[in-house]
Amino acid sequence: MTLWHGKVSARMEFWLDLNEEQTDLRDWVHGFAEGVIRPAAAEWDEREETPWPIIQEAAKIGLYGFEFLVNTWSDTTGLSLPLVNEELFWGDGGVGMALSGTSLAVAAIYGSGTPDQLVEWVPQCFGDAAEPKVGAFCSTEPEAGSDVGAMRTRAVYDEATDEWILNGQKAYATNGGIAAVHVVTAVVDPALGSRGQAAFIVPPGTPGLTGTRKLKKLGLRASHTADVFLDDVRVPGSCLLGGKESLDERLARARSGQRASRQAAMRTFELSRPAVGAQAIGIARGAYEYALEYAKNRVQFGRPIIENQAIAFALADMKMEIDAARLLVWRAAWMGRNDRTFAAGEGSMSKLKAGEVAVAVTEKAVQILGGAGYLREHPVERMYRDAKIYTIFEGTSEIQRLVIARAISGMQIR
Ligand SMILES: Cc1cc2nc3c(=O)[nH]c(=O)nc-3n(C[C@H](O)[C@H](O)[C@H](O)COP(=O)(O)OP(=O)(O)OC[C@H]3O[C@@H](n4cnc5c(N)ncnc54)[C@H](O)[C@@H]3O)c2cc1C
DSSP: OOOOOOOOOTTOOOOOOOOHHHHHHHHHHHHHIIIIIHHHHHHHHHHTSOOHHHHHHHHHTTSSSHHHHHHHHTOTTSOHHHHHHHHHHHHOHHHHHHHHTHHHHHHHHHHHSOHHHHHHHHHHHHBOSSSBOOEEEEOOBTTBSSOGGGOOOEEEEETTTTEEEEEEEEEEEETTTTOSEEEEEEESOGGGGGGGEEEEEEOTTOTTEEEEEEOOOSSOTTSOEEEEEEEEEEEEGGGBTTOHHHHHHHHHHHHTTOOOOHHHHHHHHHHHHHHHHHHHHHHHHHHHHHHHHHHHHOEETTEEGGGSHHHHHHHHHHHHHHHHHHHHHHHHHHHHHTTOOOTTOHHHHHHHHHHHHHHHHHHHHHHHHGGGGGSTTSHHHHHHHHHGGGGTSSSOHHHHHHHHHHHHHOSOOO
């Protein structure tokens, strides 16, 4: 071994403080969550309806729309979006998802579309302050959940009219049927499996696309979820995300047996996962803070229940787990924004940890409130229901573990 001849430079920098713009943004969104979302959350959960007045209010103050998204994305640390999501979902999971569901469609357009398609369709997903709209991303099908390769929805090109014709059924689509713009994935060449798939814009009012009745859910009830049917839906050739030339090249590569760029597809998912993880952290933090206050005030055996180690230690663990999950989310968000390689599935780690923490923390919060925690009079009951989806959608916890295990081993883990 040689001696270490390096020296620690005074210019080496590392810090975890947020800058002033980030704390301003976080505090501004928190104000909206505290003043507008939280007070209305129980009502919209009961009604199980999209909270259009809240979306409109968010759009009016510039918290919902294309420009806001561009602003948060322009933060080179990558932290603005997780900061916003944590605060919105601290306010409420269901209302938070009603405000964030559109970003699933936007992420798909951003991931697969051309710059022209981005400029044309993303603003239409949001509408404007006077008449806000929502977007939907429809990928899951009854027979294709975790196994995206089992997709059956077909897209066939009609050369005579330069149109794509979509037929099939999509399941559990957030904002399905009520969205202005639907982004739909479909098979263009069944012989190529998941490499023969593409994504399409279905413009507002296109005949043949119908959302069935809204699905009744355990949680996130203010967010609309529906199955979507596509019956001879004709969309212009320009609605193929990425364009025909790029699709033909991709299909030709697949047909010639060239290896797929798995990295690219995986990277798109890894990029979006910290933003979802931040939503789970928001719900967990809301429950933790409520339980902490309750434990300080609830008296049993002549003392506040927090004076029992069993309760105080539970709260200490809840806080620690939330902070640990947030660090994983911030790391993955920073990596994504700064083009780092997700060599160990760091995006998946962030979503996996945050989702599991949200489930555990909200469950502990209910326990700390005792019988009161089981009642709708306290928000932890709703938070407990809302948290569970975070181990299921956007890739289940098992699928996240699969991604991490494959990344660290380089093996085909099943
Ligand atoms: C409220 C809500 C909103 C949603 N929003 C959208 C949306 O906007 N757009 C969209 O496209 N989809 C959406 N989804 C669908 C969601 O992404 C899927 O439900 C999810 O991907 C899981 O698919 P699945 O339900 O078919 O479960 P399955 O894939 O059937 O999985 C069932 C169980 O088997 C496990 N499993 C499956 N394969 C493996 C494996 N190889 N190894 C180990 N375990 C495995 C899973 O982890 C899970 O525990 C939404 C779902 C819900 C409930």
